[in-house]
Amino acid sequence: xxxxxxxxxxxxxxxxxxxxxxxxxxxxxxxxxxxxxxxxxxxxxxxxxxxxxxxxxxxxxxxxxxxxxxxxxxxxxxxxxxxxxxxxxxxxxxxxxxxxxxxxxxxxxxxxxxxxxxxxxxxxxxxxxxxxxxxxxxxxxxxxxxxxxxxxxxxxxxxxxxx
Amino acid sequence: xxxxxxxxxxxxxxxxxxxxxxxxxxxxxxxxxxxxxxxxxxxxxxxxxxxxxxxxxxxxxxxxxxxxxxxxxxxxxxxxxxxxxxxxxxxxxxxxxxxxxxxxxxxxxxxxxxxxxxxxxxxxxxxxxxxxxxxxxxxxxxxxxxxxxxxxxxxxxxxxxxxxxxxxxxxxxxxxxxxxxxxxxxxxxxxxxxxxxxxxxxxxxxxxxxxxxxxxxxxxxxxxxxxxxxxxxxxxxxxxxxxxxxxxxxxxxxxxxxxxxxxxxxxxxxxxxxxxxxxxxxxxxxxxxxxxxxxxxxxxxxxxxxxxxxxxxxxxxxxxxxxxxxxxxxxxxx
Amino acid sequence: xxxxxxxxxxxxxxxxxxxxxxxxxxxxxxxxxxxxxxxxxxxxxxxxxxxxxxxxxxxxxxxxxxxxxxxxxxxxxxxxxxxxxxxxxxxxxxxxxxxxxxxxxxxxxxxxxxxxxxxxxxxxxxxxxxxxxxxxxxxxxxxxxxxxxxxxxxxxxxxxxxxxxxxxxxxxxxxxxxxxxxxxxxxxxxxxxxxxxxxxxxxxxxxxxxxxxxxxxxxxxxxxxxxxxxxxxxxxxxxxxxxxxxxxxxxxxxxxxxxxxxxxxxxxxxxxxxxxxxxxxxxxxxxxxxxxxxxxxxxxxxxxxxxxxxxxxxxxxxxxxxxxxxxxxxxxxxxxxxxxxxxxxxxxxxxxxxxxxxxxxxxxxxxxxxxxxxxxxxxxxxxxxxxxxxxxxxxxxxxxxxxxxxxxxxxxxxxxxxxxxxxxxxxxxxxxxxxxxxxxxxxxxxxxxxxxxxxxxxxxxxxxxxxxxxxxxxxxxxxxxxxxxxxxxxxxxxxxxxxx
Numbered sequence: 001x002x003x004x005x006x007x008x009x010x011x012x013x014x015x016x017x018x019x020x021x022x023x024x025x026x027x028x029x030x031x032x033x034x035x036x037x038x039x040x041x042x043x044x045x046x047x048x049x050x051x052x053x054x055x056x057x058x059x060x061x062x063x064x065x066x067x068x069x070x071x072x073x074x075x076x077x078x079x080x081x082x083x084x085x086x087x088x089x090x091x092x093x094x095x096x097x098x099x100x101x102x103x104x105x106x107x108x109x110x111x112x113x114x115x116x117x118x119x120x121x122x123x124x125x126x127x128x129x130x131x132x133x134x135x136x137x138x139x140x141x142x143x144x145x146x147x148x149x150x151x152x153x154x155x156x157x158x159x160x161x162x163x
Numbered sequence: 164x165x166x167x168x169x170x171x172x173x174x175x176x177x178x179x180x181x182x183x184x185x186x187x188x189x190x191x192x193x194x195x196x197x198x199x200x201x202x203x204x205x206x207x208x209x210x211x212x213x214x215x216x217x218x219x220x221x222x223x224x225x226x227x228x229x230x231x232x233x234x235x236x237x238x239x240x241x242x243x244x245x246x247x248x249x250x251x252x253x254x255x256x257x258x259x260x261x262x263x264x265x266x267x268x269x270x271x272x273x274x275x276x277x278x279x280x281x282x283x284x285x286x287x288x289x290x291x292x293x294x295x296x297x298x299x300x301x302x303x304x305x306x307x308x309x310x311x312x313x314x315x316x317x318x319x320x321x322x323x324x325x326x327x328x329x330x331x332x333x334x335x336x337x338x339x340x341x342x343x344x345x346x347x348x349x350x351x352x353x354x355x356x357x358x359x360x361x362x363x364x365x366x367x368x369x370x371x372x373x374x375x376x377x378x379x380x381x382x383x384x385x386x387x388x389x390x391x392x393x394x395x396x397x398x399x400x401x402x403x404x405x406x407x408x409x410x411x412x413x414x415x416x417x418x419x420x421x422x423x424x425x426x427x428x429x430x431x432x433x434x435x436x437x438x439x440x441x442x443x444x445x446x447x448x449x450x451x452x453x454x455x456x457x458x459x460x461x462x463x464x465x466x467x468x469x470x471x472x473x474x475x476x477x478x479x480x481x482x483x484x485x486x487x488x489x490x491x492x493x494x495x496x497x
Numbered sequence: 498x499x500x501x502x503x504x505x506x507x508x509x510x511x512x513x514x515x516x517x518x519x520x521x522x523x524x525x526x527x528x529x530x531x532x533x534x535x536x537x538x539x540x541x542x543x544x545x546x547x548x549x550x551x552x553x554x555x556x557x558x559x560x561x562x563x564x565x566x567x568x569x570x571x572x573x574x575x576x577x578x579x580x581x582x583x584x585x586x587x588x589x590x591x592x593x594x595x596x597x598x599x600x601x602x603x604x605x606x607x608x609x610x611x612x613x614x615x616x617x618x619x620x621x622x623x624x625x626x627x628x629x630x631x632x633x634x635x636x637x638x639x640x641x642x643x644x645x646x647x648x649x650x651x652x653x654x655x656x657x658x659x660x661x662x663x664x665x666x667x668x669x670x671x672x673x674x675x676x677x678x679x680x681x682x683x684x685x686x687x688x689x690x691x692x693x694x695x696x697x698x699x700x701x702x703x704x705x706x707x708x709x710x711x712x713x714x715x716x717x718x719x720x721x722x723x724x725x726x727x728x729x730x731x732x733x734x735x736x737x738x739x740x741x742x743x744x745x746x747x748x749x750x751x752x753x754x755x756x757x758x759x760x761x762x763x764x765x766x767x768x769x770x771x772x773x774x775x776x777x778x779x780x781x782x783x784x785x786x787x788x789x790x791x792x793x794x795x796x797x798x799x800x801x802x803x804x805x806x807x808x809x810x811x812x813x814x815x816x817x818x819x820x821x822x823x824x825x826x827x828x829x830x831x832x833x834x835x836x837x838x839x840x841x842x843x844x845x846x847x848x849x850x851x852x853x854x855x856x857x858x859x860x861x862x863x864x865x866x867x868x869x870x871x872x873x874x875x876x877x878x879x880x881x882x883x884x885x886x887x888x889x890x891x892x893x894x895x896x897x898x899x900x901x902x903x904x905x906x907x908x909x910x911x912x913x914x915x916x917x918x919x920x921x922x923x924x925x926x927x928x929x930x931x932x933x934x935x936x937x938x939x940x941x942x943x944x945x946x947x948x949x950x951x952x953x954x955x956x957x958x959x960x961x962x963x964x965x966x967x968x969x970x971x972x973x974x975x976x977x978x979x980x981x982x983x984x985x986x987x988x989x990x991x992x993x994x995x996x997x
Contacts, residue, residue, distance in 0.1 A: 216543030247699020385840020
């Protein structure tokens with residue numbers, strides 16, 4: 001999978017860079033040169049990685065490789081903790097937060113995110129989660145917004161925070 | 164905690180000053196300045212600097228911001244560096260703030276005029292609202308002090324003989340255009356080595372990697388004073404009146420008769436598109452007022468700029484003229 | 498004699514109660530800023546510049562230098578504790594610092610960071626004060642071909658950061674270089690891989706990528722692998738042992754000196770110094786196998802190189818007015834705001850200021866050490882909290898940092914994207930450090946390569962006329978193939994011996 005992605009990305013870089021010119025007047029290096037070469041290298045490295053992975057898979061049937069033991073211990077843990085699902089959940093929540101941040105206001109959105117992760121994903125007590133998210137939100141507001149003067153997007157929270 | 168209290172008291176004080184100013188300006192407006200604007204900003208104002216902290220644009224943006232604070236004490240304004248794409252990101256940000264008078268842009272020739280001519284960017288200077296030009300910077304051609312080239316004609320002769328390496332910061336930069344004017348006029352060509360900044364040009368010049376470089380007076384002045392580099396010419400209609408640059412011949416004196424407009428670098432303020440007359444007038448007057456302060460003079464002197472204040476249509480005309488003189492030069496290169 | 502009288506005036510200036518106070522405030526504020534993900538010294542100095550405008554120039558510059566120093570160390574703290582480097586120069590520190598923290602050795606990691614920064618900082622300051630003009634003229638011999646060769650040398654350190662698979666390391670570094678080519682190239686003025694998106698004109702910023710690859714990816718990784726246990730350590734384990742110091746002594750000196758030389762060169766910077774300093778320590782270490790898994794030299798070396806490089810970057814700044822790093826560029830801007838023209842005459846025209854400033858670097862280093870060593874157990878105690886409580890806050894602060902770097906949402910999106918990329922990289926055992934190295938060096942490599950090419954009018958053989966560049970290339974080849982060549986050589990000798 002990773003190897004294939006590398007090959008694809010490398011090929012894309014090389015092909016697109018042809019538009020920018022590889023070598024210019026008097027064989028001077030042009031803007032396309034480095035992306036072209038780097039793209040080719042990525043294709044080569046990706047191919048090698050793919051080859052090595054394929055070979056180690058064959059070996060794996062003979063003796064267990066390091067990767068296998070790792071995944072075994074993970075399934076052991078996963079029995080009482082559905083982990084890959086929580087990664088997807090946390091990432092999904094982050095994605096939603098980043099989309100909402102300019103609309104609702106950056107600090108408010110991310111404070112809510114902290115609360116949702118704590119209360120929803122980690123099953124902390126509601127009051128405790130609320131206190132932490134409020135605390136970190138206030139701290140961030142003081143340091144970033146008030147003290148350092150970073151103009152974070154306020155969105156609809158603008159009147160609230162005096163923007 | 165102390166910070167918020169400090170800030171609150173600051174707001175109170177500035178509020179008090181604002182009231183005092185408002186009272187003052189009532190009488191003032193009715194007598195002296197019939198033109199005084201009916202609008203004033205009620206929200207926080209951002210001075211967008213489209214480049215990293217520390218450079219010429221940033222210095223200008225910060226000077227203008229403290230200048231505006233000084234002459235319009237009721238305005239809450241701060242610098243906001245929106246960096247990237249050689250200025251393209253900052254300019255595009257303003258373009259998206261259509262009709263919002265609370266955004267100002269610290270602008271200069273490179274990103275305002277040259278970049279849209281060279282690349283497919285969504286903005287151009289005439290889509291934004293020109294407020295005022297505040298200063299003008301010039302381009303010089305400098306060589307190391309021990310260089311065999313004593314004048315521009317020496318440099319031109321050398322370029323006729325063989326390869327002469329020159330340092331410029333960016334293809335299409337004012338310095339690159341300055342060399343291009345010489346190339347067209349004298350039918351020679353220089354070998355361009357492109358560096359990322361004026362100080363990188365200087366380092367290359369001092370290290371002997373290039374024969375000549377383009378530089379603003381502010382970038383080169385200390386090296387000139389220390390006898391590390393010499394200026395062969397300045398792209399300016401008249402020489403500097405005094406100081407160490409007074410000996411530097413203008414490009415016309417050096418025997419090359421060209422229009423210097425493309426090589427000028429203006430420093431000025433642009434605003435979002437679609438501002439009302441009253442909003443435009445307010446900011447124009449603020450810049451005019453700043454240009455009469457001591458702080459403005461210090462800014463000009465420290466950076467070896469030429470004071471030049473143009474507002475409104477006059478500024479727009481200058482931008483159009485610069486645009487029209489630069490465009491054919493850039494089309495000629497590719 | 499002149500030197501000592503200057504030194505005494507310098508310390509006289511820097512030790513005035515007022516300046517001492519502002520130096521302290523600067524170091525404190527700097528540390529706080531450095532603790533915030535993504536906000537490094539350059540941003541810190543720029544953001545706090547307005548606060549200093551009311552002070553006298555020398556006091557203001559001393560405070561700004563204090564911020565510079567403080568921010569460097571603050572970035573180290575987060576690097577070690579939560580694998581979130583505050584700026585590019587502390588990325589390498591996380592490679593061994595974070596594993597140390599996870600093994601309950603956060604205290605020694607932070608302490609050795611502070612101590613090695615201090616020691617190499619003081620050595621490099623003495624070099625700066627005594628020999629700045631000498632180093633400045635040396636730096637000018639490094640034109641584009643030499644810097645290009647130095648970067649090639651820098652790339653050889655990938656091998657040391659690749660973990661189990663060398664080819665994966667190479668692939669990641671190459672990907673890093675590819676990423677730097679996206680955006681509007683200020684030199685050629687051409688746009689590459691932007692597809693008309695205005696946000697891509699600015700390219701893919703380095704710091705948002707680091708925030709994503711390290712902070713966000715580490716959080717996602719921990720969420721998956723069932724969270725780390727809170728670490729309870731006894732105070733005894735918090736302090737440096739004599740054994741730790743013995744292991745790091747020579748590393749601090751050698752990596753420090755190397756860092757100083759790299760810092761002196763305009764544009765090369767502290768990040769390259771920290772990577773090369775780490776690699777140098779690894780090459781000559783007796784505990785090679787521990788590197789990347791919590792070797793204490795792996796923290797000492799990049800920290801020593803980094804802080805020496807910071808001082809080195811003041812050489813071209815103070816002697817020529819040519820900034821040696823992003824942060825000194827901002828400081829030069831501050832000089833001009835205060836009406837001081839930085840240039841070759843600065844030492845002659847403003848001796849009080851220059852020597853006062855350099856003396857305050859000394860004092861700043863001392864304050865930094867005194868402030869931070871006692872605080873080490875306090876910082877390290879963050880790890881006593883349950884990870885479930887910390888990681889939402891890490892995400893919060895990281896994303897604000899990603900926004901604040903360029904003041905736009907784009908950085909936040911990049912951090913998010915590289916967060917998930919980094920997560921999968923960890924899962925499939927692709928090393929992250931070579932990717933970071935590729936992004937750090939890629940832009941500079943392409944730039945100097947193109948400059949060299951245009952200097953020669955398209956002819957790259959001008960490298961052959963540059964002895965320094967050739968030496969660096971040979972050195973790079975030796976690092977890569979030296980061990981293999983030595984093996985082949987000894988085999989040949991054995992064979993010939995058998996024949997005879």
